[in-house]
């Protein structure tokens with residue numbers, strides 16, 4: 001049997017000692033990383049709680065302002081001059097924007113804290129869409145947009161959805177379609193069944209579109225494309241982030257196709273329940 005030379009044994013011993021040292025170092029680093037991660041998670045939780053509390057606190061005074069302006073606009077404290085009314089309306093609109101922003105921030109903080117209410121029940125998508133269309137009628141008229149609603153002749157199966165969050169999804173997509181389409185444009189909403197167990201909703205518009213190089217960003221929190229900012233449309237960039245999280249919670253899919261100055265189509269796919 002070949003004998004191992006003493007120098008080789010010594011070499012192996014050294015290597016062994018180095019490996020033992022390296023593995024100790026690795027364990028130490030792993031521990032440090034775990035602790036850093038825990039600290040980051042705690043900080044993130046504190047941040048979410050801060051946003052949640054701040055948003056709650058802001059809601060009360062904003063509602064009070066809304067109430068006061070409303071009283072003035074209704075003429076409860078005497079008739080208003082046209083100029084006074086016009087200025088008050090602007091104040092009212094700004095306040096409403098702030099309320100929308102605060103509400104969106106609250107939803108985001110709930111999503112991130114894993115506390116977003118999700119109580120799915122079986123529902124017909126047609127009913128949700130009908131309801132959303134009713135709600136956006138005022139905005140549609142104001143912008144003079146034609147809305148085309150096509151759905152199958154017969155209702156096909158139900159989907160398992162949380163009614164309130166699914167309402168928000170389509171309200172958001174339709175509001176965006178109207179908001180980012182110039183007056184006189186067309187928005188269409190189509191419900192189809194491409195597969196036995198799949199419901200597909202398409203929300204299309206003939207609006208400003210999303211520039212190609214910005215398309216990858218639009219589901220990111222607070223992201224607004226340059227053309228949207230330029231057009232001075234009001235928005236926070238939170239809507240599509242929220243929409244995407246809600247659809248994910250429903251195990252659905254959302255994607256879009258868009259061409260600048262031509263229009264955008266959002267697709268939402270959900271499972272039909274057996």
Ligand code: ADP
Nearest residue numbers: 176177180209224225228235236237238239240
């Ligand atoms: P916002 O409050 O800005 O509308 P969203 O999260 O709903 O926020 O949308 C993010 C961005 O995606 C918008 O600011 C806009 O740039 C773009 N976008 C969304 N929907 C449309 C659409 N239908 N047409 C063109 N751009 C859109």
